[in-house]
């Protein structure tokens with residue numbers, strides 16, 4: 001994209017707490033991403049659960065936009081989200097997805113980095129998640145972030161697929 005002066009602008013993800021007005025976009029991304037998608041009510045339950053539930057969206061904004069840090073979905077489209085629970089010192093990532101049009105542009109990495117970073121500030125020492133054994137993109141992403149495979153959960157998903165359990169020690173800074 002070019003601004004009025006002809007200078008190229010780079011679109012970049014900005015991470016914000018999820019609000020209910022983001023849910024149309026979030027549910028659309030969810031439905032395009034999973035065979036067994038969460039419902040709108042499930043996302044709403046997470047938004048209403050209180051501080052245990054950490055829900056964020058990624059907006060794509062222009063890097064030269066000096067309002068980027070105050071961005072809302074009126075500044076740029078919601079292109080991804082992350083859902084997590086912080087219970088005591090453990091962060092459990094329950095869901096993450098990026099819209100098809102925004103993949104391989106660092107959006108999921110930005111969401112993970114933000115979620116992990118803010119919960120380390122809140123005292124998190126361990127992060128854990130389950131991922132489908134066949135989900136190579138997600139397993140690559142978590143591997144890049146230093147998650148290690150801890151084991152498998154047989155027939156964890158409704159269609160009978162196994163889950164790989166992955167964890168990361170947040171006290172070890174790389």
Ligand SMILES: CC(C)(COP(=O)(O)OP(=O)(O)OC[C@H]1O[C@@H](n2cnc3c(N)ncnc32)[C@H](O)[C@@H]1OP(=O)(O)O)[C@@H](O)C(=O)NCCC(=O)NCCS
Pocket residue numbers: 033034095096097098099102103104105106107108109110130131132135136137138140141142144
């Ligand atoms: C998995 C997913 C969230 C990744 O989102 P993304 O924004 O495209 O990921 P990023 O651009 O931040 O990728 C970061 C790194 O992850 C890895 N990665 C991401 N997508 C990949 C793919 N399709 N194949 C291989 N590696 C991949 C790469 O190492 C990548 O770095 P690189 O682009 O420099 O090579 C996205 O593919 C998605 O929404 N999938 C459907 C939902 C899903 O499976 N969620 C995970 C549930 S456990």
